[in-house]
Amino acid sequence: MSIEVKNLGFAFGDNQVLKGLDFTIPDKTLVNVLGHNGAGKTTLFKCLLGLYRNYTGTILVNGKDMRSLSVRQRAKEIAYIPQSHSSVFDYDVIDVVLMSAASDVGYIGQPKAEHKERAYAALEKVGIENLAKRPYTQISGGEQQLTLIARAIAQNAKTIIMDEPTSALDYGNTVRVLSCVRELSSEGMSIIQSTHQPDHAFLYSDSVLVIHEGELYAYGDPKDVITRELVGTIYGVDVEVTSLYGDKVRVCVPVKELGKMDKKGTRWFHSGQLKPHDS
Amino acid sequence: MADEPREKAPADVFTNRRARTVVIVLTVIMVAAACVSLLLGRYPIAPGDALAMLLNLIPFVDIETGATAQAEALFYNVRLPRIILALLVGCCLSAAGAAFQGTFQNPLTSPDILGASQGAALGAAIAILLGWGSVAISGMAFVFAIIAVLLVLLISSRARGNKVLVVVLSGVMISSLMSAGVSFTKLIADPANTLPAITYWLMGSLTSANLKDIAMVIAPMALGLVALYLMRWRINILTMGDEEAETLGVNTKVVRLVVILAATLVTAASVAVTGMIGWVGLVVPHLCRMLVGADYRRLLPASMIMGAGFLLIVDDVSRLLTTAEIPIGILTAFIGAPFFLYLITRRKLR
Structure with a gap:
């Protein structure tokens, strides 16, 4: 089992953020975590990563209690990919990936030849080895995200957590990053990522875990979990779940919006806010 | 996404020739500045004398210098400490x-x-x-x-x-x-x-x-x-x-x-x-x-x-x-x- 969570609870003071979470995530699984902003997704991730330690219940990652491990041991079990961010200083892409060696070398150590090979191989794996010597701050958001994924690969942990990896990316980069993530999971990694797009879960997940008001609301196959009722409950939006390509994939369509459209297919003309030939 | 990595990383990915050159140039500038600083001042000291006095700091080395006792005192007690301290x-x-x-x-x-x-x-x-x-x-x-x-x-x-x-x-x-x-x-x-x-x-x-x-x-x-x-x-x-x-x-x-x-x-x-x-x-x-x-x-x-x-x-x-x-x-x-x-x-x- 990659992750086993039993009766997990977490509170910031009086504010109970997570309540009685129970779930297990098998090895080689790609899990999408859904939930509205503030539902507790990030808190759950930080508990799993061992960044928050004062939770109740137990968390086992690859069979090990994260609270009993040192910082370096934790980094060997589980890697973290934050939302793409810009670094304060202009590091080369390869030097950002090389930071993955931190869990291997001691306080005064430096990355060795094997770490450098591993870092470069990881860049090749995500397909951006040509950017190795470019400054990290000057590549696109999608390339930055791929750099961080390469860093997580080079970290050699079996489990990876990604907090909304595509929230800041355009459509093309989103697809590129997610397909890279799916390929990694098919090669044996467990990946847990949060997303705000239920549609992504149909394409890029083995199972979906839904957090609502700090509780585990649903967990299972995306086709079973993501329904009109669920989206209505957690996001407060009325959608119709439609199946495409012989049910190979499904999409959520906000049905109320359909009614607002007139025959021209544009609701703005209809409501009079903007006329076609206004100048 | 590429398949298994085919080749080893190109050697120049991890070396920074420019940085190495910069460090060498900076070192040369620093050493040159230190040497010149030993000679400069209200009481100039000849390069040969300065070198001799520097070498005399090494144990068992004793070279005759053309500097006066006053110049030697200035060199050892004022100028040299000041240069070392500025560097440090x-x-x-x-x-x-x-x-x-x-x-x-x-x-x-x-x-x-x-x-x-x-x-x-x-x-x-x-x-x-x-x-x-x-x-x-x-x-x-x-x-x-x-x-x-x-x-x-x-x-x-x-x-x-x-x-x-x-x-x-x-x-x-x-x-x-x-x-x-x-x-x-x-x-x-x-x-x-x-x-x-x-x-x-x-x-x-x-x-x-x-x-x-x-x-x-x-x-x-x-x-x-x-x-x-x-x-x-x-x-x-x-x-x-x-x-x-x-x-x-x-x-x-x-x-x-x-x-x-x-x-x-x-x-x-x-x-x-x-x-x-x-x-x-x-x-x-x-x-x-x-x-x-x-x-x-x-x-x-x-x-x-x-x-x-x-x-x-x-x-x-x-x-x-x-x-x-x-x-x-x-x-x-x-x-x-x-x-x-x-x-x-x-x-x-x-």
Whole structure:
């Protein structure tokens, strides 16, 4: 089992953020975590990563209690990919990936030849080895995200957590990053990522875990979990779940919006806010 | 996505030929500046004599020099200590600046902006006021410098808003608090002896450099510089932010504490022998970052070497430009303050 969570609870003071979470995530699984902003997704991730330690219940990652491990041991079990961010200083892409060696070398150590090979191989794996010597701050958001994924690969942990990896990316980069993530999971990694797009879960997940008001609301196959009722409950939006390509994939369509459209297919003309030939 | 990696990484991905060249050039400049500085001054010394006197420092070497006894005394007791101290202090302040910029994830920090220098000044002023000896002066300088830095760290971690600006602003406030403390010690100091001692000492000058000063600070400086040098790669990871660094396997609390202690130690040691010399710790790491990149594996050594050469050259200017010496702190401020303004207008602060 990659992750086993039993009766997990977490509170910031009086504010109970997570309540009685129970779930297990098998090895080689790609899990999408859904939930509205503030539902507790990030808190759950930080508990799993061992960044928050004062939770109740137990968390086992690859069979090990994260609270009993040192910082370096934790980094060997589980890697973290934050939302793409810009670094304060202009590091080369390869030097950002090389930071993955931190869990291997001691306080005064430096990355060795094997770490450098591993870092470069990881860049090749995500397909951006040509950017190795470019400054990290000057590549696109999608390339930055791929750099961080390469860093997580080079970290050699079996489990990876990604907090909304595509929230800041355009459509093309989103697809590129997610397909890279799916390929990694098919090669044996467990990946847990949060997303705000239920549609992504149909394409890029083995199972979906839904957090609502700090509780585990649903967990299972995306086709079973993501329904009109669920989206209505957690996001407060009325959608119709439609199946495409012989049910190979499904999409959520906000049905109320359909009614607002007139025959021209544009609701703005209809409501009079903007006329076609206004100048 | 590529298949299994087909080939080994190209060798030049991990080498930075430019950085290597820069470090060599900086070293040559520093050594050349040191050699020339030995000859320059109100009493010029011939190159041959200077070389002979230098070689005479090596045990069992005794070369006849053409220098007078007076020139020898000047060489050994005044000029040589001053040059060594300028190199050491420049190296320390620049290394500390680079280290602070990394741990605070902030390009606009330096020992003086964080209030470490002013804290050291207050500690030293109190020690002078109380009539304590030079070791106690250094000790007090260190204690107050570390208090100042920890206060800035504490305040900036609690404040909301743009982190870069919050660190700079809380540094300004702590500096001002420490400066007020210094002013107060001056107010109650004896105008006949302790007041001039404090005032002159605060001005930032290498004029009074002597071998005793060097003997006193060489150990703490070496300790701090070695610690920073050994941990330099980890500073890179701290700049990614605490949570991210921790998930990469870095014990951020320990690394940050050690780096801050080491950087503060070398700052306090510098302030204890030369008073406040501002701006070096801000300017030099930035120039080096432009030359060798952000990676601390290259940035820290480059900053140390450039800082040493930079302060030596500025000190040469300060003692040679006019007959009455200009305190070096004034010169570094003339260079540093415009540079700071350039930095804040040049790039977007995140």
